[in-house]
Amino acid sequence: MSALKRHYALIVLATVLLLLPLVLPNNYYYDIVIRMAINAIIVLGLNLLIGFAGQISLGHAGFVGIGAYASAIFPTHFGWHPIFAMLAGAAIASAIAAIVARPIFRLKGHYLAMATLGLGIIIAIVIKNEGTYTGGPDGMPVVALGLMGFEISGEKQWYWVLAATLLFSFWASKNLIDSPFGRALRALHGSEVASQVMGVDIVRYKVAIFVLSAFFASLMGSVTAHYIGFVTPNIADFFHSIELVTMVVIGGMASIYGSLIGAVLLTALPQALSTFEGWETVAFGSILMLCMIFMPKGLVPTLAARFGRNDGEPR
Amino acid sequence: MVKKSVLKIVTAAALAVGTTLSAFAADPIKIGSVLSVTGPAAFLGDPELKTLQLYIEKINKEGGVLGRQLQLVHYDDGSDAGKANGFAKRLLDDDKVDIIVGGSTTGSTMSMVPLVEKAEVPFISLAGAVVIVEPVKKWVFKTPHTDRMASEKVFDDMKKRGLTKIALFAETSGFGMSGKKETEALAGKMGITLVATETYGPKDTDMTPQLTKIKNTAGVQAIFVFGFGQGPAVVNKSYKQLGLTLPLYHAHGVASEEFIKLSGPAAEGVRLPAAALLVADKLAANDPQKPVTTAYRKAYNDRYKEDVSTFGGHAYDGLMIAVDAFKRAGSTDKAKVRDAIEATKGYIGTGGKVNMSATDHMGLDQTSFLVLEIKNGDWVLVK
Numbered sequence: 152m153s154a155l156k157r158h159y160a161l162i163v164l165a166t167v168l169l170l171l172p173l174v175l176p177n178n179y180y181y182d183i184v185i186r187m188a189i190n191a192i193i194v195l196g197l198n199l200l201i202g203f204a205g206q207i208s209l210g211h212a213g214f215v216g217i218g219a220y221a222s223a224i225f226p227t228h229f230g231w232h233p234i235f236a237m238l239a240g241a242a243i244a245s246a247i248a249a250i251v252a253r254p255i256f257r258l259k260g261h262y263l264a265m266a267t268l269g270l271g272i273i274i275a276i277v278i279k280n281e282g283t284y285t286g287g288p289d290g291m292p293v294v295a296l297g298l299m300g301f302e303i304s305g306e307k308q309w310y311w312v313l314a315a316t317l318l319f320s321f322w323a324s325k326n327l328i329d330s331p332f333g334r335a336l337r338a339l340h341g342s343e344v345a346s347q348v349m350g351v352d353i354v355r356y357k358v359a360i361f362v363l364s365a366f367f368a369s370l371m372g373s374v375t376a377h378y379i380g381f382v383t384p385n386i387a388d389f390f391h392s393i394e395l396v397t398m399v400v401i402g403g404m405a406s407i408y409g410s411l412i413g414a415v416l417l418t419a420l421p422q423a424l425s426t427f428e429g430w431e432t433v434a435f436g437s438i439l440m441l442c443m444i445f446m447p448k449g450l451v452p453t454l455a456a457r458f459g460r461n462d463g464e465p466r
Numbered sequence: 467m468v469k470k471s472v473l474k475i476v477t478a479a480a481l482a483v484g485t486t487l488s489a490f491a492a493d494p495i496k497i498g499s500v501l502s503v504t505g506p507a508a509f510l511g512d513p514e515l516k517t518l519q520l521y522i523e524k525i526n527k528e529g530g531v532l533g534r535q536l537q538l539v540h541y542d543d544g545s546d547a548g549k550a551n552g553f554a555k556r557l558l559d560d561d562k563v564d565i566i567v568g569g570s571t572t573g574s575t576m577s578m579v580p581l582v583e584k585a586e587v588p589f590i591s592l593a594g595a596v597v598i599v600e601p602v603k604k605w606v607f608k609t610p611h612t613d614r615m616a617s618e619k620v621f622d623d624m625k626k627r628g629l630t631k632i633a634l635f636a637e638t639s640g641f642g643m644s645g646k647k648e649t650e651a652l653a654g655k656m657g658i659t660l661v662a663t664e665t666y667g668p669k670d671t672d673m674t675p676q677l678t679k680i681k682n683t684a685g686v687q688a689i690f691v692f693g694f695g696q697g698p699a700v701v702n703k704s705y706k707q708l709g710l711t712l713p714l715y716h717a718h719g720v721a722s723e724e725f726i727k728l729s730g731p732a733a734e735g736v737r738l739p740a741a742a743l744l745v746a747d748k749l750a751a752n753d754p755q756k757p758v759t760t761a762y763r764k765a766y767n768d769r770y771k772e773d774v775s776t777f778g779g780h781a782y783d784g785l786m787i788a789v790d791a792f793k794r795a796g797s798t799d800k801a802k803v804r805d806a807i808e809a810t811k812g813y814i815g816t817g818g819k820v821n822m823s824a825t826d827h828m829g830l831d832q833t834s835f836l837v838l839e840i841k842n843g844d845w846v847l848v849k
């Protein structure tokens with residue numbers, strides 16, 4: 152019984168993911184759900200960094216871009232197996248994150264935002280300019296993702312792959328938050344001085360969570376590249392970074408459910424608004440603005456507080 | 467009892483047939499489109515969308531195609547190829563369009579290509595790069611000239627003037643980089659030597675450092691700039707500032723009135739390849755492109771009160787080729803329409819004369835480009 156209660160949210164999510172295919176009418180709807188899942192996984196990682204550890208990153212799309220281009224470049228130009236390329240991309244992204252994290256996390260607030268912003272933009276510029284390998288601003292095609300003679304193709308197969316991945320990262324994030332590691336993160340968000348006094352090695356934790364979120368962002372970049380079959384530098388650009396941060400903020404900082412809701416809403420909204428004939432950007436902006444004015448803490452935390460329920464969210 | 471139920475079934479069947487038939491007759495032909503109406507490539511998507519809306523409205527007023535109305539289903543990819551890919555799925559799987567006319571940039575077009583090939587729906591792209599139609603893809607066509615054709619035209623004109631050693635000055639945008647690649651590949655074949663190659667950023671406000679470097683390179687006889695938008699105008703100004711007198715060439719991307727306005731007197735003597743659309747009023751009266759280009763310019767000007775651009779022209783050509791193919795195919799059967807597009811012969815559009823074939827899914831040749839020179843703030847045809 153207690154196990155059931157503890158895994159309540161996980162079971163609900165699993166049930167939803169299992170039943171969704173019954174109501175999805177065609178590939179287009181599968182496509183939207185797949186994009187939601189990809190965004191949700193990146194946002195889960197980013198929320199650990201922004202929401203729980205309290206460190207902003209405005210350059211996360213750079214890591215997504217590294218993953219995407221690793222999956223595009225290594226198999227095409229060097230004949231690597233896509234799985235190795237994906238892992239190499241994640242390793243490169245993690246390494247870059249680890250190297251820059253120490254100097255970057257000496258900064259706080261606006262300066263930290265600026266530094267991460269710069270990092271993202273540098274990655275985007277490199278991708279745009281190294282045309283011989285990356286195809287330049289026009290992008291390049293990506294080979295299909297296969298494993299042991301089996302090739303993932305079509306929306307329905309991708310759906311199950313991403314549903315499983317999403318479920319795993321949801322479970323992993325929840326566990327991480329409830330672990331000593333997660334408590335240390337929240338402590339340093341609350342007060343760095345206090346947590347240092349309590350024996351938390353704040354630099355180590357900040358670097359670790361930055362690397363972890365970069366790792367997930369890169370993996371999802373690879374998945375996006377294989378899924379779409381084509382990459383362009385847009386995937387690494389500043390606007391994509393902002394989109395990801397917006398998902399974190401709208402859904403709710405330091406809320407696992409908020410990450411899911413934020414990713415789902417911000418992926419679905421542009422699709423739903425696309426019939427507005429030129430007004431979609433205005434409508435999109437207004438909705439975001441109203442959300443921030445009336446629910447500055449994000450959807451999930453505000454609603455949870457309003458209805459007086461904690462929903463098992465760690466506080 | 468039995469009789470009654472049979473009667474019922476027959477009536478039901480008749481009703482069903484009746485409704486499907488009438489539904490069929492009223493069903494519009496769906497033209498799908500994914501364009502970059504917002505974002506960095508909005509300069510392409512905006513006139514393209516306006517053109518499609520303008521002419522679909524017009525065709526519908528005149529009775530439609532095959533007795534059916536046309537319906538435009540369009541989405542804005544925000545200049546993001548990843549989004550274009552998603553919207554293409556929406557057009558193919560959810561809206562079930564009969565044809566796709568769109569794809570403002572090469573990136574968004576290429577991200578849609580695998581989908582349309584799989585779904586077997588005809589696709590007329592409005593993007594520039596050669597890779598879209600080379601190698602030939604069964605369901606994919608395009609209307610704009612390629613960057614290779616622009617370079618060829620420029621090199622031809624240079625050779626006529628005895629200029630063979632040139633400097634290439636390319637923009638780091640998609641347009642410029644693709645052009646740089648094609649130009650570099652073409653130069654050797656055409657007997658042109660690139661003695662210097664420089665690049666500039668699309669938003670740079672001063673190009674004197676690169677131009678000084680070119681100026682100090684020995685043996686440069688002419689400069690060829692490959693870019694789009696305000697960058698090339700800045701090049702012109704920096705070029706005049708440095709007192710350079712080498713012949714200056716631009717690519718087809720700057721062929722707009724705006725370019726002359728931005729450059730001011732610095733535009734004097736600049737040469738570039740362009741489609742006939744921009745100089746519609748200067749074409750000879752017997753030029754086959756004269757009627758179509760003047761009509762399109764007038765219609766677009768009257769409706770939107772702004773100057774035409776070649777990009778809107780590409781959308782016009784794409785739509786007209788599609789409509790023509792529907793008529794010749796006599797139906798919206800996708801395979802038949804595809805065959806009809808491939809069989810397009812002698813279509814006169816804003817971009818030139820289009821002759822498609824199984825090996826050429828663009829159908830334009832060198833004659834569709836003219837070389838223009840800017841004199842006294844206006845275009846002059848170079849014979």
